[in-house]
Amino acid sequence: MQAEAQERLERLLSYLDQDPENVPLLRDVAQAAMAAAAMDQAKALYGRLKQLGELSEADSNDWAIAAMRSGEPKLAAATFAGLLETAPGDQALKFNLAWARSLAGDEEGARSLLDEELVDALPQAAQLEVHLLHAAGKFDEAAERAKAHLARHGDYSPLLAATSVLALDIEDEVLARECAERAGAHPDALTTLATLTLGDADPDRARALFERSLTINAQSPRAWVGLGLTDLVAGKSVEAGEKIDRGAELFGDHLGSWIAAGWAYLIAGDLSKARARFEHAVELDGTFAECQGSLAVTEILMGEGEAAKGRVEIALRLDRQCFSAAFANMLLAAVEGDPEKGRRFIEIALKQPIGESKRTIVDMVTRMAR
Known part of the structure; x- marks a missing residue:
């Protein structure tokens, strides 16, 4: 299908080379570029229509979609906003504006558009609302809205997939599994499963x-x-x-991913890389106890016991149940100032349950990163 769309686009472009100001043909080529997912090309073609004074409202909508999908969400949002002024009741336009604002980092502006009428009418609007609430850390509200939306749009795979991801974060594994299985081959659902x-x-x-x-x-x-x-x-x-690093970089500010990357490197014996990941996590949010506790473990293994003791105290003040701080205390007692003993202790401890949680280091890392 994609190959056919690309072939049609190339054929129409060859016609356009012979007649570059043929407006109906130019419009056909722009639409063919959209169908072939050639968004930069589509945007340029619609730009030519605009220069010729022939850009219709439908063309403007497609131009904005092309802009949004080619990395210019602010341009798309401005275009959708202008179109919405002339057609305030157009639910598809309102959703497109919300989507563009979300991609442009204006989450509040996006959510302000997602009223009951819109999320009832369009399942993609319902999915966007769940995503935005989840991303904002409003887990309870996101879960409540997701369940309400599923009652109306229960067959919409992206909504099911988004709910499965949310359910993992609120530790509702039954809901996560149910939604992921119903979502089919959606990539987020596959990741949840x-x-x-x-x-x-x-x-x-x-x-x-x-x-x-x-x-x-x-x-x-x-x-x-x-x-x-x-x-x-x-x-x-x-x-x-290496793989967790890639995921953490794609996430940007997901603390669990950076901490998990740090622990993977620590287990591999690369303390400098481990420390860099833990320090980055502390920079992102120094009030998260596992950031401080994990960095303390690295400091112990690098022979910085006094600094580690202070950091463990910080971690335990933040969370008395902090796994990495409890492990750091055990490590401090075991190494007796000898980092080499610490490395041997890590090797032994990898598969041993630690503390009251009875979880291993790998268990802790896996749970935190998800």
Whole structure:
């Protein structure tokens, strides 16, 4: 199908070369570029229509969509806003404006458009609302809205997939699994199923699901992190660090991913890389106890015991149940100022349950990163 669309575009472009100011042909070529997912080309072609004074409202809408999909959401938002002024009741335009604002980083502006009428009418608007609430950390409200939307749009795969991801974060594994299974081959749903499968101690099937998700969307941060965690469970800590790094970079500010990358490198024995990831996590949010506790572990292994003691105190003030701080205290007692003892302790502790939680280091990292 995509090959046919590309072939049609190339054929029409050859006609346009012979008659560059033929407005109907120019419009056909622009639409063909949209169909072929050649968004930069489509945007340029609609720009030529504008220069000729022949850009209709429908053309403007397509031009804005092309701009949004080619990395210019602010231009798209401005165009959609202008169109909406002339057609205030157009729900599709209102959604497109909300989507463009979201991509441009104006989450509040996007959410202000997602009224009941819009989310009832369009399942993609309902999915966007769940995504925005989730991204804003409003988990309870997001879950409440997701369940209400599913009652109306229960067959819409992107909404089911978004709800499955949210359900993982609120630790509702039953809802996560149910939504992911109903969402079919949506990449986010596959990643949710892979994450649950990894938790079920089936790393081979989890790996296959993560890899399948990445064939659909190679820029999925959750899939990269999950694939790295699968490597970590398999004892491939170097490969794990590289994959989790990629996911963390795609996420940007997801603390659990940066901490997981740090632990993967720490387990691999690359303390400088581990420290850099933990320090970055502290820079993102120094009030998250696991950032401080994880950095303390690295400081101990690098012979900086006094600094580590102070950092452990900070972590435990922030969270008395902080796993990494509890581990750091055990490590301090075990190493007796000898970093080499610390490295041997890490090797022994990797598969041993630690503290009251009875979780291993790998368990902790896997749970935090998801």
